[in-house]
Amino acid sequence: MFLKFSLRSVFYGAGGGNDIQWCFSQVKGAVDDDVAEADIISTVEFNHSGELLATGDKGGRVVIFQQEQENKIQSHSRGEYNVYSTFQSHEPEFDYLKSLEIEEKINKIRWLPQKNAAQFLLSTNDKTIKLWKISERDKRPEGYNLKEEDGRYRDPTTVTTLRVPVFRPMDLMVEASPRRIFANAHTYHINSISINSDYETYLSADDLRINLWHLEITDRSFNIVDIKPANMEELTEVITAAEFHPNSCNTFVYSSSKGTIRLCDMRASALCDRHSKLFEEPEDPSNRSFFSEIISSISDVKFSHSGRYMMTRDYLSVKIWDLNMENRPVETYQVHEYLRSKLCSLYENDCIFDKFECCWNGSDSVVMTGSYNNFFRMFDRNTKRDITLEASRENNKPRTVLKPRKVCASGKRKKDEISVDSLDFNKKILHTAWHPKENIIAVATTNNLYIFQDKVN
């Protein structure tokens, strides 16, 4: 059940400059602290226009929110997001051959660009990708000759006249139907899907392989990357994320657990095991620790909208790479460097394996990623300023701008600062999304979805 909090925050008066001031807008999800495992949000994605916002959860459900179309001249803020459609995308399965239970958790959702009245999205769990059609129905035919309005068949002998059924308006109904099911192509766990700019093909990546699909063809896919060694004992790295270039339909990248990103050109050969470019930053030897391999593993890779840059997220930092420079990133932002001394504890409680995602804003000037204690961070690439905000019900009152947070790494804690040791590592923000055109962000805590927008004068 979703509780809708309609808290519009309108801020008049001072404020200004070029800095965005973020205001609480809405929060979706259960209020109580007892989090049902099935409600844990596992992916968040805006569609290409930003009108629709999809979330997937551990229970295999997809919930789509739609932004209200408001009269922009009149309103003081942008439209709210309300539930548009909810459906069960994936069910738990059992692979009897391997005695393997397949989780129904939705790993990724990717929207297709809209071509007609219906919306299409791809959703995937560990093994199966599904293409869903979400369509509206607001009319229905009435006036059948052989059927009553409730569907019962009439006795034909009672039919004395004929009429032509006509469409009459009805309450809007949003239907989701699976149009394609792409199954049995992945031996390992799928971590990424990405739709090609040709809008006909897409890729799906698991730990060791990447497959190329055609959206219309479900019984076949092409394997384009295979890093499985002949002898599994020699395995040293796995694929962690993959994405198509936003403009070049022949180009895609994939990141590895070793902190490298490979850019591949599908024109070069059918099997893209040999990369065209290899992006890797040499490790700083002074930072070497037991956990160096873990924290260098890339958890997410995202192209900028322009296609010139790509962003990677590892455990402690966000890096921006220029596609023309392979030997080091052009920008590096520390997300929560204060955790570096806590890696051992984070290893013990498994937090070090958390896979944070990252996202660009529409103009590629700001990047955002999540952290612990329900904090999320934004880095402005132009001003080089960063901000830490918190997604929390308690701290958000209507009509207030989100207050920046600060974590005190060590030493004397100032007022309003939070010490590292009092961070709640169970409250993590792994998934965030930025509206493609406007300053509206969706931030997923464990089981709640927060929507923030910049203040509108």
Added chain:
Amino acid sequence: MECALDAQSLISISLRKIHSSRTQRGGIKLHKNLLVSYVLRNARQLYLSERYAELYRRQQQQQQQQQQPPHHQHQHLAYAAPGMTASAADFGPLQLGGGGDAEAREPAARHQLHQLHQLHQLHLQQQLHQHQHPAPRGCAAAAAGAPAGGAGALSELPGCAALQPPHGAPHRGQPLEPLQPGPAPLPPPAPAALCPRDPRASAACSAPSAPPGAAPQAAAAASPPASPAPASSSGFYRGAYPAPSDFGVHCSSQTTVLDLDTHVVTTVENGYLHQDCCASAHCPCCGHGAPGPGLASAAGCKRKYYPGQEEEEDDDDDAGDLGAEPPGGATFAPCKRARFEDFCPDSSPDASNISNLISIFGSGFSGLVSRQPDSSEQPPPLNGQLCAKQALASLGAWTRAIVAF
């Protein structure tokens, strides 16, 4: 937020994670287990280098002692003890035969050092020739160098089993007896935790008899010694690992890989070094008398596997001596064999091997779990100790705690 950043605890934590990942929903996650194995490797490298350094330092001290008059030896020892790190102190009883005289200690320590050198060389060799010479050269070479009697000190070292003197060979009992839970003279404490499929090799396996008893003794410096199932463990080990009738026969190891794409089971011959089962002084399990829950079966016994079938004990395992073990191994998962891997800490990580179980991780094949998932919550103490101790005692080249078969 503080946690013990020492190699031993990291190793045991990592083993626990790998083991519990078997029963997690959704199957074994290849990525996470790969990362955990890197931590294991790093911790092991540190542990190795620490031990090596300590051993060398001990060696130096003993050389100094040798030049002292005998009645000063105890003083020296006493002098040395406070200066030792905890790990070094743990070395003491095992290596030197807790309380034995210096005469026994000194050659033992020297012998250990010598074997460490050899092992190091062997590792490097094997790393170079890994693919060309699957047969284990190391054990044979090491065996050649191992004098009888000094093997008592090997309980501390993950020496090749072939290094151990044969069953019943006369040895200076004093290093061993304090380690035994009972008064009976038992075979050398260094067990081959591994039962090669090769009958030739099985002959070379020493009888690991003392480790559970040894470890608590060794851990005395760290914590009150516990005796986790000493007698039965000894019995088990003896049964599971036939005593070496021959000394110097090199051991071979086989590891079995399940390719989860093709579902082909292949057996890979590999050189490897036997590990000391439960000989480590540092095993937290032994020290605390409680097994780590869900500690993975570390390198150790081999296990036959056929796709689609329940795992069964290997023929070489002497099931008779296993006593209480029910058929099908429901309560005990024999430890897996150590995998050979490059030893040199400076070597490129790319050269390191991944346990064959990694290939199974992706499939999440629960057949590799020797017992039902619901009973995995109470692993037999034996298993937990075995695995953790093996891991800690291992100088063998392995990064992953779980080796398939």
